[in-house]
Amino acid sequence: MSYNYWTETLLAMSEMLKRTLGRALASARKSAGMTMTDIVNTRIFGSRQKLWRLETGQGPFKWAEVQALADIYRVDIKTRSQWVDWAMRAGESGWWENFSSTVSDFRFGLYVELEQAASRITVCGGELIHGLVQTEGYHRAVIEQTQHTTHEELEESVKLRAEREAAVLGGPEPAQLKLILSEAAVSFQIGGESTLGKQICHLQNLNQRPNISVSCLRFGDGGHPSMRGPYTLLQFSEAEAPDIVYIESLDGGRFIEDPKVVQRFISNAKLLTTKAVPIKEWARERNAVA
Incomplete structure (x- = not known):
């Protein structure tokens, strides 16, 4: 495909x-x-x-x-x-095209469409919290610290993120989301201690929803199979729709659709699931050390 x-x-x-x-x-x-x-x-x-x-x-x-x-x-x-x-x-033309300054890459626009159509989304690794579950404060801090944007572009990005979350995780039949975070993602002081703390609290609350699982790959457990790069696995309820992997980079995202290659990512995600601990367990361990 x-x-x-x-x-x-x-x-x-x-x-x-x-x-x-x-x-x-x-x-x-x-x-x-x-x-x-x-x-x-x-x-x-x-x-x-x-x-x-x-x-x-x-x-x-x-x-x-x-x-x-x-x-x-x-x-x-x-x-x-x-x-x-x-x-x-x-x-x-895709509802995301209303956010022309934020979605400048068609591939990300296509990803947003596929993200909304997916029945299961698995996010693995990475040093940033995934956009679907970012708080507004965290998202603002990410954009301000990693991109050169105008005030208008920042506000547009904030609105797009909120609409993505509503489209995928809201409604009567939200997608099943599995978020496997690197400990780096919940350790970098993006926006400061308060902003990060609110983001972690938000993740813990999301983890209580029946359709959302949030876990963490701890530094102390050594290396893991996703260290070479984060990725998002999209799976669909329609039998004819193939699974797809999306990988984002500075020059735009790319899709992997070869079934044999996608299967390796699926196996990788299963292995990561066995290594990661629930976000509340990670937070409890961190607070105990502190």
């Missing part, structure tokens, strides 16, 4: 989601006893034509507008979450 598989799959998925969301919006409006004119009069949309394009699955869909329609139609929280999820995944 190659980029062609994923780009074609995502395009087909996008068209399907547009039609599905369009039908759902039209049905909800009719169930609420409202006409298109009623909706236009709320001033959310400038014309009937725009609403018509949404209801016929043509888009473009903006999640904020879908949220507003959910408020008008008074749908339940599960339906609202599903609509927003569809809207974010059905963007004609």
Whole structure:
């Protein structure tokens, strides 16, 4: 499998989601006893034509507008979450392209799409906490200390990170996330002691969720199989969708899709799981030493 598989799959998925969301919006409006004119009069949309394009699955869909329609139609929280999820995944060019200064590399944009579509995500190693589980303070500190950005770019990055987390870990069916951290990631004083402390506390709280596992590879346990570089393994519930590995670097990310190579990463992740300790156990040991 190659980029062609994923780009074609995502395009087909996008068209399907547009039609599905369009039908759902039209049905909800009719169930609420409202006409298109009623909706236009709320001033959310400038014309009937725009609403018509949404209801016929043509888009473009903006999640904020879908949220507003959910408020008008008074749908339940599960339906609202599903609509927003569809809207974010059905963007004609990828919802992440609204963050043009943050997502300058198409490969990262494709990764964001795949991350959202994945049913299981395994993150191994690395010296940074993964973006999906960063606190806002930690994320700001990472950007400020590692990149040259304007204030506007920083705020855009903060918003993108929050929307990624909501898309992947929020909603009625969040992804299964396994985070295997290097002890370096929870030791570097990024943002200072207070910021790091809040980040570690956040990780401990996340570890209590049934769909999230956070563990740590301790310095004292010696080397581990992921020391040559961190990676993210994405796996999907669809039988025809191949597993994929994403590796990020300074010049952009790259994907590994060769099944034999991906299988080595899967085996590596299983081995790391046996070596890592739960984040709370690591924190308890650290506090005992302190």
